[in-house]
Amino acid sequence: MLFASLLLPLTAFPQGKDSLMVAAIIKEATENSQLENLANELLNGIGPRLVGTPKMQKAHDWAVANYSAWGITARNEKWGEWRGWERGITHIDMIEPWVKTLEGTQLAWSPNTAGKSITAGLVIIPDLADSMAFQNWLPAVKGKFVMISMKQPTGRPDYNWDEFGTKESVEKMKKERTAQQDAWRKRISKTGLTNSTLALALEKAGAVGIVGSNWSAGFGVNKIFDAKTKKIPTIDIGLEDYGLLYRLVESGKNPTISVRADSKELGMMPTYNTIAEIKGSELPDEYVMLSAHFDSWDGGTGATDNGTGTLVMMETMRILKKIYPNPKRTILVGHWGSEEQGLNGSRAFVEDHPDIIKNMQALFNQDNGTGRVVTIGGAGFLHSYDYIGRWLARVPAGYKQALETRFPGSPAGGGSDNASFVAAGVPAFSLSSNSWLYGSYTWHTNRDTYDKIVFDDVRNNAILTAILVYMACEDPNRTQRDKIVLPANPRTGEPGKWPEQRSPTRKGGVD
Numbered sequence: 001m002l003f004a005s006l007l008l009p010l011t012a013f014p015q016g017k018d019s020l021m022v023a024a025i026i027k028e029a030t031e032n033s034q035l036e037n038l039a040n041e042l043l044n045g046i047g048p049r050l051v052g053t054p055k056m057q058k059a060h061d062w063a064v065a066n067y068s069a070w071g072i073t074a075r076n077e078k079w080g081e082w083r084g085w086e087r088g089i090t091h092i093d094m095i096e097p098w099v100k101t102l103e104g105t106q107l108a109w110s111p112n113t114a115g116k117s118i119t120a121g122l123v124i125i126p127d128l129a130d131s132m133a134f135q136n137w138l139p140a141v142k143g144k145f146v147m148i149s150m151k152q153p154t155g156r157p158d159y160n161w162d163e164f165g166t167k168e169s170v171e172k173m174k175k176e177r178t179a180q181q182d183a184w185r186k187r188i189s190k191t192g193l194t195n196s197t198l199a200l201a202l203e204k205a206g207a208v209g210i211v212g213s214n215w216s217a218g219f220g221v222n223k224i225f226d227a228k229t230k231k232i233p234t235i236d237i238g239l240e241d242y243g244l245l246y247r248l249v250e251s252g253k254n255p256t257i258s259v260r261a262d263s264k265e266l267g268m269m270p271t272y273n274t275i276a277e278i279k280g281s282e283l284p285d286e287y288v289m290l291s292a293h294f295d296s297w298d299g300g301t302g303a304t305d306n307g308t309g310t311l312v313m314m315e316t317m318r319i320l321k322k323i324y325p326n327p328k329r330t331i332l333v334g335h336w337g338s339e340e341q342g343l344n345g346s347r348a349f350v351e352d353h354p355d356i357i358k359n360m361q362a363l364f365n366q367d368n369g370t371g372r373v374v375t376i377g378g379a380g381f382l383h384s385y386d387y388i389g390r391w392l393a394r395v396p397a398g399y400k401q402a403l404e405t406r407f408p409g410s411p412a413g414g415g416s417d418n419a420s421f422v423a424a425g426v427p428a429f430s431l432s433s434n435s436w437l438y439g440s441y442t443w444h445t446n447r448d449t450y451d452k453i454v455f456d457d458v459r460n461n462a463i464l465t466a467i468l469v470y471m472a473c474e475d476p477n478r479t480q481r482d483k484i485v486l487p488a489n490p491r492t493g494e495p496g497k498w499p500e501q502r503s504p505t506r507k508g509g510v511d
Ligand SMILES: [Zn+2]
Pocket: 293, 305, 306, 339, 367, 368, 416
């Protein structure tokens, strides 16, 4: 019996059973989709999921409650702790020379304004000769907000210029902008400080707040990261309002702004991964894993980074539990905490579960937006073309439109949580989406919100993922883990190296 199954040719997969299962997956995903409902609860009901915040905790509890309601075993697994912080209101107004409420927000982990508004004038980091001149200038920031970002010459994204501008005007704009960016970089480097040490130096010299604008090269869109200050607030202002203030300062019109930023420090907070499982019936100690980071930045609601990856994995689990409740291998899902600060949740899981890692058949991670999956690479596993090719063959054509495979591909060294597993030798694959202008419009931005989700694409991805997981579970063979010989580094000529497994930061957000 054993001998016979070892000799089973690859094509002897029972096609009838597979077709029925695939049809049932599609039916459930299409006629009983929970995606909109889950998205509304997570993104609008709970909101962004910054590590160390109460919302992140709430999201973990919400995920466990959903899995439990679907009859799936789930738990929150603690792997570390992080500086706890809770965002309150930010209100920013220009008071002089006229009144305007400005579009902006405090950065993550920004200190607050002690329950009141701070009203003050603004200064721009000047273009000085060297760090000595900068130190001499520093007392000028006392009692002022300091503007530390360049003024953008245009608020129109390049695609808009390319569509409507003349060739000459587009070239001129780009050339001038590049020169201006170079000059700004030099201006900052001549202070002798980096972007983060600069904020602290300004704070120490008595500035009342730091004002920046991290434009993301699209209409109305800024990236919102973390504050570097310890005592004074750091705010980001949208391109239009930042440009307004900057031009008023430059032309001597002395604008003043009023800023209120409420936030709470919560001490150290525990950090978790949510892990859920459908036990395997024949090979319970072999695993097929779904993977998507659960945390986000908090300028928007983390809808496409990584709400959509999260939704794909939750919906896939729900569908599989309903129509494939007794998988051959165990199905796991990992909703990772703190990917954004360095893949911490997934690195912790890899470190804490060597037994699972050793016996993992395959892992599928999604983390680049709402679009249909258009690329699956072999991650540098020599035989990946064989098993992924076979699994994909069972996906009906309509659900893999424009899908390209790249074999053997190369191992992810970072970028998302699949890299944590690849480093440990696990056949871990990224389900890579088409862009929908992810990089400029939603990735880490204030516009990463529910309305950017393309539900038909997310549904497509849940169907694709469910079929891949089913096939990986049922495959008569274990996946082979042989790695390709990596090409030599073209610069140094050194032989290519497989990425190394790294430990997570288990105590984060503190110096
Ligand atoms: Zn992400």
